[in-house]
Amino acid sequence: MRISDLKAFVILGDLGAFHAAADELNITQPALSRRIQKLEETLGVPLFTRTTRQVHLTAAGREFLERARKIVMETEESVASLRNATSYRRELIRIGCLPSLGLKLIPEALASLRVSHPFVAFRILDMNAIELVTEVARGTLDVGIGMLTSANPEVEFELLYKEPLGVVCNREHPVAGQDDLRWRELAAYPMASNIEQSGNWLKIQRAMDDEHIHLNWFHQIHSILGAFMTVRKGDGLAVVPRCAVEALCIPDLVYRDVSEPRIYRDIGILTPKSSLRPGYVRAFIERLRLQMTDE
Incomplete structure (x- = not known):
C-alpha cells in the first residue's frame, strides 16, 4: 500500500469528482483511476460507487477515509520535518x-x-x-x-580532574565560619541524603564506613537543588561538590571543605x-x- 494511493483516495473522497481530484494531484484521470483501483484491490473492498460525473464513498470508504487522512498527514509532516532537519541540522x-x-x-x-x-x-x-x-x-x-x-x-x-566534596549551609550556621572542619564534628547536625543512589552518595558512604563515622542522615533529597532548598534557611547540612555552589552563586549559602577523611570525586x-x-x-x-x- 503506497502513500500516493492513500493520498489519491483522500483527495477523491473530499472532492467527489475524478477530474477535480486529478487536477489537484497534477496527474491524469486514468492514472488516478489506477491508483484507486490498486488500493481497492489491496484492501479487498470497494471504496467508491461511480457514476458518469461523480463518485460517492461506500460505507467502507467513509469508515476508512479519516484513518487514511491521518496516515497521509502524519507521513507528510514527518517527511517535511526530516527534510528541514537535513537542511539545517546535519x-x-x-x-x-x-x-x-x-x-x-x-x-x-x-x-x-x-x-x-x-x-x-x-x-x-x-x-x-x-x-x-x-x-x-x-x-x-x-x-x-x-x-x-x-x-x-x-x-x-x-x-579530567579531582574535585572535593564538602558541606553547604546557610551563612548563619555554626560551621559557616569554620575553616578546619572534620566529618566527626558534623554528626550532631541534620544532614540531607539522596533518596536514590548516586555517585556522590556512594563516595560519601564508603568514606564514612571506612572511618566508622555515623552522620545524622535526616532529610531526603533528590537533587543538588533539593539540597540547597533544605539547608538554605534551616540548621541542616548537605554534602555537595564545590562546583555546584560556585555555579549557582546563591548568596546566603556557604561551602566548606571537610577533612579526615578528605573526599574527592574523579x-x-x-x-x-x-x-x-x-x-x-x-x-x-x-x-x-x-x-x-x-x-
Whole structure:
C-alpha cells in the first residue's frame, strides 16, 4: 500500500469528482483511476460507487477515509520535518552530564563547537553518575561528563580532574565560619541524603564506613537543588561538590571543605568503548580537555 494511493483516495473522497481530484494531484484521470483501483484491490473492498460525473464513498470508504487522512498527514509532516532537519541540522551530538557539572564545563565547549561545526545540534541530558555510566554503555550518549562509579567494559573513562566534596549551609550556621572542619564534628547536625543512589552518595558512604563515622542522615533529597532548598534557611547540612555552589552563586549559602577523611570525586569524560567517534564528537572532547588545561 503506497502513500500516493492513500493520498489519491483522500483527495477523491473530499472532492467527489475524478477530474477535480486529478487536477489537484497534477496527474491524469486514468492514472488516478489506477491508483484507486490498486488500493481497492489491496484492501479487498470497494471504496467508491461511480457514476458518469461523480463518485460517492461506500460505507467502507467513509469508515476508512479519516484513518487514511491521518496516515497521509502524519507521513507528510514527518517527511517535511526530516527534510528541514537535513537542511539545517546535519548531525546531532548526544551529551549526558551530572547536573552539578553542566554550568561549569558545557557552555564554553558548546560555544566552541558551534563555531567549528555550525551544523551540529545538541541534545543535553542531566542525570546522576550511575545513570550516566549505564547510558554511555548502551550507546545512547556520545559523550558523558561525570564519574565512573564502577568498572564497565563498554565504557572508556578519561580523568579530567579531582574535585572535593564538602558541606553547604546557610551563612548563619555554626560551621559557616569554620575553616578546619572534620566529618566527626558534623554528626550532631541534620544532614540531607539522596533518596536514590548516586555517585556522590556512594563516595560519601564508603568514606564514612571506612572511618566508622555515623552522620545524622535526616532529610531526603533528590537533587543538588533539593539540597540547597533544605539547608538554605534551616540548621541542616548537605554534602555537595564545590562546583555546584560556585555555579549557582546563591548568596546566603556557604561551602566548606571537610577533612579526615578528605573526599574527592574523579571527574572525567565517558565514551562508548566500541563506537567510532565522528569528528564533531572528537572536537567537543578536545575542547573539554583544553578547558581544563586553561584553568
